[in-house]
Amino acid sequence: MRGEFAPGDRLDPSVLARDLGASATPVRDALHRLSGERIVDSWHQEGFRQPILAEADLHDLYEWAASLLALALAGQMPDAALPDRVAGEIRDSDYAGEVARLFRATAWLSDNRELRFAVSNLVERSHVFRAAELRVDPGCGAEIAAMDEDFRFGRWSALRARITRFHHRRLEFAGRVVAEMRPREQPLG
Template sequence: MRDALHRLTGERLVETPNHNGFRVPILSEAALRDLYQWNGLVLGLAAKRLETNIESNAIEDGGTLPDIAASTAALFLSVAHAAGSVELAITVRSLNDRLATARRAEVATLPAMTEELSGLATIVAAGDRTALASALTRYHRRRIGAVAAIVAHLTRYRV
């Protein structure tokens, strides 16, 4: 068990404050903003390197909270895979894990998530690198602008 927790610490999914036990990190506004910026940079790089068109079935019907968070992770991972880089895919998978709770909180704080994700999936499926890069920039700017509300929701409800 301890080895698993140390591995999760290395992946930054848990932390050990003062080496006194393990806990899930509580994201500050600055930390979440930084994660969104890093995610945007990584996905922007993947968009520029897109090698294949992607048939995206990452969007599931219903648009419920876990579906949108999981669908977003699946869509972004498919973009990384289509860029033809194992390292990009590994990095996106790690970012997906670290942003999972924030993505669930986004649903409660940002309107029209299903439409936004559907639009991204359409662009991804078309394989248009330029349009995808622009859409990903808008996606991340929207979240960076809402960081305070997302962190407030995370703090209030411990999503």
């Protein structure tokens, strides 16, 4: 999730186990679980790899995020008893952490547990390209800060509109984000 592996890099359970000082079995189990969450790619008899995102994949993720967050905000009033882990969470100083915190908190406005799980999974899958977003579009940090202010003051219509604009802007930059994530020696095709 921190981007230590380039898109397409092979994730060898025995190498990871050695680096982590662990047995290969729990590492392999963790990789299978991450594969089920679509954070890691796996193919039968081919092992595990860091996902390779194409521009179209990123477009789909951005559109999915906008849709899920709109559903979380649709007709919902904030719950006065939001869980402490959301409402009282310490603010992250990094962009990816702020996006994750805000989107998870927004999901908690919904009573639908499946929606909460879907947003949480989306946040985890998106974490790896958030740093590239910030490099490509330095203004996105200000967008998150404005959305956070709308959230804190319960300005739900304004938040909904900002989330839509944020994701439309992400769509404009998707190709550049994908290119930024690839090592310079790796072809884009």
